[in-house]
Amino acid sequence: DIVMTQSPDSLAxxxxxxxxxxxxxxxxxxxxxNNKNYLAWYQxxxxxxxxxxxxxxxxxxxxxxxxxSGSGSGTDFTLTIxxxxxxxxxxxxxxxxxxxxxxxxxxxxxxxx
Amino acid sequence: EVxxxxxxxxxxxxxxxLRLSCAASGFTFNDHYMxxxxxxxxxxxxxxxxxxxxxxxxxxEYAASxxxxxxxxxxxxxxxxxxxMNSLKTEDTAVYYCVAxxxxxxxxxxSYWGQGTLVTVSS
Numbered sequence: 001d002i003v004m005t006q007s008p009d010s011l012a013x014x015x016x017x018x019x020x021x022x023x024x025x026x027x028x029x030x031x032x033x034n035n036k037n038y039l040a041w042y043q044x045x046x047x048x049x050x051x052x053x054x055x056x057x058x059x060x061x062x063x064x065x066x067x068x069s070g071s072g073s074g075t076d077f078t079l080t081i082x083x084x085x086x087x088x089x090x091x092x093x094x095x096x097x098x099x100x101x102x103x104x105x106x107x108x109x110x111x112x113x
Numbered sequence: 114e115v116x117x118x119x120x121x122x123x124x125x126x127x128x129x130x131l132r133l134s135c136a137a138s139g140f141t142f143n144d145h146y147m148x149x150x151x152x153x154x155x156x157x158x159x160x161x162x163x164x165x166x167x168x169x170x171x172x173x174e175y176a177a178s179x180x181x182x183x184x185x186x187x188x189x190x191x192x193x194x195x196x197x198m199n200s201l202k203t204e205d206t207a208v209y210y211c212v213a214x215x216x217x218x219x220x221x222x223x224s225y226w227g228q229g230t231l232v233t234v235s236s
Binding site: 036038040042048049050051052055056059061093095097100101102103104105106107 | 148150157158159160163174176177210214222223224225226227228229
């Protein structure tokens with residue numbers, strides 16, 4: 001199984017400041033057949049289902065503010081919130097859908113400092 | 114508008130059975146793999162299983178924790194997905210989400226999630 005390790009477990013950032021979340025997979029999730037990283041980022045607020053933010057590691061989902069960006073390839077990935085807003089408080093998960101079983105990171109809780 | 118609406122959750126005793134359903138609309142159901150993902154109270158996300166589309170022979174995959182107890186099926190004529198859960202254990206208590214993964218075309222790489230249905234296994 002591919003293990004997804006997120007860091008940190010939680011972070012507190014001041015409004016308007018940058019938040020950075022890291023995700024490391026135990027095996028590459030980069031497909032050699034189409035050169036795509038099967039890595040997605042989700043945001044989950046209390047009582048709500050996860051919301052897709054980023055797919056293919058760096059493609060922003062329609063309607064997602066451009067302060068959210070994803071980067072990385074292979075086994076190391078980053079989600080960056082360039083200027084944290086109050087409505088961004090949530091738990092963020094990375095997710096690989098390259099191989100079965102699909103797996104998720106443990107989550108990173110983002111709060112306001 | 115994409116909609117995935119789960120139903121069928123509730124309270125069941127250990128060893129019991131439950132059947133969850135998911136009604137899909139607003140997207141081409143046939144183009145999507147359909148998965149179940151669960152989330153135990155206060156915990157992270159756990160993949161439960163997948164059923165692929167007709168083009169991929171409706172093959173199924175399951176997490177080790179549910180294999181042999183859970184069965185996923187789909188009815189493309191009704192845009193519906195089902196999860197038959199047998200021999201339920203207390204550790205199966207979770208919110209169960211229906212998730213559609215686009216398997217190709219312009220939506221490839223994207224996924225859609227339902228609101229979830231709560232399954233509680235307790236005596």
